[in-house]
Amino acid sequence: QVQLVESGGGLVQAGGSLRLSCAASGGTFSAYAMGWFRQTPGTEREFVATISWGGGRTYYGDSVKGRFTISRDNAKNTVYLQMNSLKPEDTAVYYCAAAAYGGVTNPGRYDYWGQGTQVTVSS
Numbered sequence: 595q596v597q598l599v600e601s602g603g604g605l606v607q608a609g610g611s612l613r614l615s616c617a618a619s620g621g622t623f624s625a626y627a628m629g630w631f632r633q634t635p636g637t638e639r640e641f642v643a644t645i646s647w648g649g650g651r652t653y654y655g656d657s658v659k660g661r662f663t664i665s666r667d668n669a670k671n672t673v674y675l676q677m678n679s680l681k682p683e684d685t686a687v688y689y690c691a692a693a694a695y696g697g698v699t700n701p702g703r704y705d706y707w708g709q710g711t712q713v714t715v716s717s
Contacts, residue, residue, distance in 0.1 A: 596621035596692050596706040603711030606680055614675040616690030623671040627693045630675045632686035641699040680715045687712050
């Protein structure tokens with residue numbers, strides 16, 4: 595059983611930056627591909643980014659490509675999401691997730707989820 599805890603959310607002005615962290619415990623972190631998703635009320639969970647087990651491969655949703663960067667530190671059991679040039683439409687609850695067999699963009703492929711952290715971007 596893997597536990598995931600996100601942190602780093604908050605309120606930021608448009609154009610600003612935030613870095614989200616997701617700390618994992620209870621499992622072998624390096625055995626999981628990791629992903630970030632986001633969700634606003636009344637909408638489906640949206641894929642943001644994913645990173646492979648060793649960190650060598652990353653993939654991004656079109657809406658964040660070029661602005662967000664996913665990374666991981668397997669020694670610290672932590673995955674990060676660096677968010678730059680934030681826009682009001684990035685406002686959402688952000689979730690990290692772990693996939694034993696590689697989840698890519700499909701939330702149904704992820705096995706464990708954190709509780710989420712709120713990101714609010716003001717205009």
